[in-house]
Amino acid sequence: MPGPRGWPIIGSLLSLGESPHIALMQIASDYGNVFQIRLGVQNIVVLNGVRALRDALFKQPIAFSGRPRFPSFMKSSQGGKGLAFSSYSEQWRKLRKVVDASLRDFVTDRLFSTEQKITTEASELIRILTNNMKGHVMDAHDDIHVAIGNIIVFALFGKNYSHDDPEFKDLVCLNKQFAQAVTGNGNIADFFPWLQFVPSSIQDQLDTYLEQESSYMKDRLREHYNVYKSSAPRDILDRILSMYEVDEGRASLLKNTDSEKEVIATLSNLFGAGYDTTSKTLYISLVYMIIYPDIQRKVHEEIDRVVGRDRLPKSSDRPSMPFTDAVIQEVLRDSSIAAMGIPHCTVQSTTLYNYHIPKYTPIFVNLWSANHDPESWDEPELFRPERFLSMDCRSLNKSATRKLMAFGVGKRRCPGEQLAQLELFLLFSALMHQCSFEPCQGEIPELKYTVGLSLTLQPYKVYTTIRKSVGQ
Ligand code: HEM
Numbered sequence: 001m002p003g004p005r006g007w008p009i010i011g012s013l014l015s016l017g018e019s020p021h022i023a024l025m026q027i028a029s030d031y032g033n034v035f036q037i038r039l040g041v042q043n044i045v046v047l048n049g050v051r052a053l054r055d056a057l058f059k060q061p062i063a064f065s066g067r068p069r070f071p072s073f074m075k076s077s078q079g080g081k082g083l084a085f086s087s088y089s090e091q092w093r094k095l096r097k098v099v100d101a102s103l104r105d106f107v108t109d110r111l112f113s114t115e116q117k118i119t120t121e122a123s124e125l126i127r128i129l130t131n132n133m134k135g136h137v138m139d140a141h142d143d144i145h146v147a148i149g150n151i152i153v154f155a156l157f158g159k160n161y162s163h164d165d166p167e168f169k170d171l172v173c174l175n176k177q178f179a180q181a182v183t184g185n186g187n188i189a190d191f192f193p194w195l196q197f198v199p200s201s202i203q204d205q206l207d208t209y210l211e212q213e214s215s216y217m218k219d220r221l222r223e224h225y226n227v228y229k230s231s232a233p234r235d236i237l238d239r240i241l242s243m244y245e246v247d248e249g250r251a252s253l254l255k256n257t258d259s260e261k262e263v264i265a266t267l268s269n270l271f272g273a274g275y276d277t278t279s280k281t282l283y284i285s286l287v288y289m290i291i292y293p294d295i296q297r298k299v300h301e302e303i304d305r306v307v308g309r310d311r312l313p314k315s316s317d318r319p320s321m322p323f324t325d326a327v328i329q330e331v332l333r334d335s336s337i338a339a340m341g342i343p344h345c346t347v348q349s350t351t352l353y354n355y356h357i358p359k360y361t362p363i364f365v366n367l368w369s370a371n372h373d374p375e376s377w378d379e380p381e382l383f384r385p386e387r388f389l390s391m392d393c394r395s396l397n398k399s400a401t402r403k404l405m406a407f408g409v410g411k412r413r414c415p416g417e418q419l420a421q422l423e424l425f426l427l428f429s430a431l432m433h434q435c436s437f438e439p440c441q442g443e444i445p446e447l448k449y450t451v452g453l454s455l456t457l458q459p460y461k462v463y464t465t466i467r468k469s470v471g472q
Contacts (some may be wrong), residue, residue, distance in 0.1 A: 001012055001045065001355045003027075003036035009024050012037040019366035019451060021339040024048060028369065034352055036047075042068075042190070044343075044362045048369040050403060055411030056352050057344070062088065065411040066345035067253045068188035068362040076210060081258070082265025084273060088347050088411065095266060098243045100415050106155045113314055117154050118423055122312065122430035123148040126161055130435065130466050137161045139459050140286065145172050145279045151423060152274035156267060157220045158235040171216055172275065174209050204271045217267040221260070226260065240266060248407050277454050278420045283458050284427055285331045288383060289437045294439065295385060300467070303433050313429040315422060321429065322395050326388035328424050329396070332406040334383050335447070337455040339368035341408050370405040377403070421437040 004027060006012035013092050014039075016023050026044050027035065027261060033052040044232075047053050056064050065088040069080060079083035084100060086092050106114050125147045129140055149172040161168040180380050220237060228234070230242035239272040244259050289296040306320045307313045318325060344363040351357065372380040378387065388400045407414035412418070439445070445460035 001034070001357075002031040003038075003046075004031070006038050011442060019449075021336075021366055021451075024366050025369040025372070026099045032292075032342060034355060036424055038288055039240040044364055045357055046364045046366060047339065048366045050405065052174040053365060053367070053370050053405060053409050056363070057408075057412075060352075061347055061411045062342050063348050063350040064363060066347040066360070068190075068343055068345040068360075070362075071189050071341070072206075075206070077269075078214075078261035078265040081262040082269050083415075084342060087345065091262075094243065095240075095262070096334075096415065098239055099236070099266070099270065103155075103235075103415055103419055107422055114155070114422070115426065118151055118426045119312060119314075119430065120206055121150055121429050124163065126430060126434045129431075129464060139461050141283055142169065142173055144276065144283050146421060147427070148275040148279040148282065149271075152271055154235075155274070155376040156236045156270055157222075157420070158222070171212060173236070173427075175447055182263050192392050213268055213271070217264045217271070219265065221263060228243065228337075234269065234404070237263075237267065240370060268377065273414070274416055274419070278416075278423050279453055280337050280456065281331060281335065281420070281424060281462060282427055284335045284337065284447075285328065285424070286431070286437050286462060287431070287447065287457065288327070288334075290460075290462060291444055291447075292383060293438075294326060296432070297381075299327055299432050301431075303429060308431060312362075312433055313426065318425055319395070321384065322389055322393065324432070325396055325425065326385040326427050327372045328421075329388040329401060329404060330383060332384040332424075333371045333377075333404055335405060335455065335457075336368040336371045337449075338406065338408070338414075338453075339366070339451070339455050341365045342412070342453070344412060352396075365408070367405050368409065434467060436465045436467055438465070456462055 004012050004015065006015070006406065014026075015027065016039075018245045024037075025048055025406050027037070028046070028048040033048040034045065034056075036043055038044070044138070049057050051418050067080075067087050069087075072183040073085040074080050083092065109115055125143060128143050143163060146161070146169055148162055149168065153161065153168075163169070181344055224237050224241060230238075230243050230245055233239045233242060240263055289299070302321050303313060343368050344365055346357055346359055346361045346363065349357065349359045357363075370376070374380055381430055388397055389395075407417040407420075440461040440463045445462075446458070448458045449455035449456070
C-alpha cells in the first residue's frame with residue numbers, strides 16, 4: 001500500500017502536527033485516498049474522502065467494524081468493555097441493539113418526556129445567559145456543557161442537577177481532560193507503549209477523570225440496582241440492566257464482575273459522547289452566528305415567521321424551519337468536530353482497491369476530509385447553509401444530508417445522531433428565538449481548534465442581547 005516512509009522509530013508522527021485531519025488530507029493528495037502510515041510500533045491505514053469511507057465502512061461494514069486495542073482505549077473502557085472502545089463481537093451487537101432502541105424511544109418521547117426536558121434546559125440556559133449578561137459579555141462554554149450534560153443524565157438515570165451543583169459541574173467540565181488524552185488519532189503512548197510508564201500530566205489528568213467518572217457511574221448503578229423493574233423501565237440504565245437480568249440474573253451485576261464493568265463502561269461512553277460533541281457543536285454554532293450576521297438575521301426572520309414571539313420553538317416546527325435546520329447541518333459539516341471519529345480496526349483480512357489489509361490493522365477514518373471533499377461539496381471551504389436546502393428552499397436537500405459524515409459511517413455510526421439533532425434544533429432555535437449574538441468589543445472570534453477526541457474551539461466571549469420584537 002502506498003504511503004510516506006516516515007522517520008526511523010517515530011514514523012510519520014511529526015508530519016501529523018497539530019491538526020492531523022488536515023495533515024492526513026494533504027498526504028492523501030500525494031498518495032491517494034487510501035494509504036498507510038507508520039506511527040511508532042503501529043502500521044495504520046488511513047481512509048480519506050467520501051468515496052473511500054463509503055467503499056470501506058459502508059460496503060464492507062463488518063470487516064472494518066473493530067476498534068484497535070490502543071492502551072488509551074483499554075484504560076478508558078474498563079479493559080476494552082462497553083460500546084465505544086470495544087471491538088466488534090456478539091456482546092457488542094447485543095449492547096448496541098439495546099442502546100439504539102433506548103435512544104430511539106428517548107428521542108420519540110415514547111418512554112420519557114424528552115422534548116419537555118430539552119425545552120426546560122433551553123429556558124434555564126437562556127435565563128442564566130441573559131441574567132449574567134444584562135449587557136455584559138461572557139463565555140457560555142460551561143453553562144452550555146452543563147445544560148446538555150443534564151439532558152444525557154436525565155436520559156441515562158432520570159437525574160436532574162442545578163447549574164450550580166459543584167459535583168456535576170466538575171464532572172462535566174473535567175471531561176475536557178479525557179478528550180485531550182484520548183483522541184481520534186490515538187494518544188502518543190498508543191504508538192510508543194513504553195511511554196505509558198513515563199509520568200505525564202496528561203496521563204495523570206486522565207487517571208483522575210476516569211476514577212471520578214467511574215465512581216459516579218458505580219453510584220448510579222447501585223441506586224438503580226435494587227429498585228429497577230424490567231417490566232417498567234424508567235430510563236436507559238434500567239433498559240441495560242434488564243438486558244443483563246435476562247442473560248445472567250440480577251446478582252451478577254454488583255460483584256465487580258465483567259458485567260458490572262461493562263455496564264459502567266457503557267454508561268461512561270454514553271455520558272461522555274452524549275454531551276461532549278453536542279455541547280461543543282452548540283457552542284460553535286454561536287460563533288458562526290457572530291461571524292455571519294446576515295445568516296443570523298435570516299435565522300431570526302424564519303423563527304419569528306414560523307414560531308412568533310409568544311412561545312419557544314418545538315420539534316414540530318422543524319419541517320417549517322428548513323433554513324435554521326440547514327444552518328445546523330452546515331455547522332456540523334464545516335466544523336466536523338469529531339474530525340477523525342474513533343479509530344476503527346479490521347476484524348478480518350480484507351482488500352480495498354486491490355490493497356490487502358491484514359486482520360487487526362488500525363484504521364484512521366478522516367471524517368473531516370469527507371466533509372470537505374471537493375468531489376462531493378462545491379467550494380467546501382465556504383460556510384454556506386444553502387447547500388443543505390432543496391431547490392425551492394422549502395425543505396432540506398436530502399442528497400446533501402445523506403453525504404454529511406459528521407456522525408460516521410457503517411456499523412459504528414453514532415447511535416446518538418437523532419438525539420443530537422433534536423437537542424441542537426431545540427436548543428439552537430430557542431437561543432436564537434430569545435437572543436442576538438454579537439462580537440465582544442467588535443472582535444470577531446476565530447474558528448481555531450485544539451485537537452482531541454473531538455475538536456475544541458478556543459474560548460471566546462460573546463455580547464448577547466435579549467431580542468424583544470420581531471426582526472431585532
Ligand atoms: C453533534 C453531536 C455528535 C457527533 C458529531 C457525534 C459523532 C460521533 C462519531 C463520529 C462517532 C464515531 C463513529 C465511528 O466510529 O465510525 C460517534 C460514536 C459514538 N457516539 Fe456520537 N456524536 C454525537 C452525539 C452523540 C450523542 C448525543 C450520543 C449518545 C447519547 C452519542 C453516543 C455515541 C456512542 C456511544 C458512540 C460509539 C458507538 C460505537 O462504537 O458503536 N453521540 N459519535
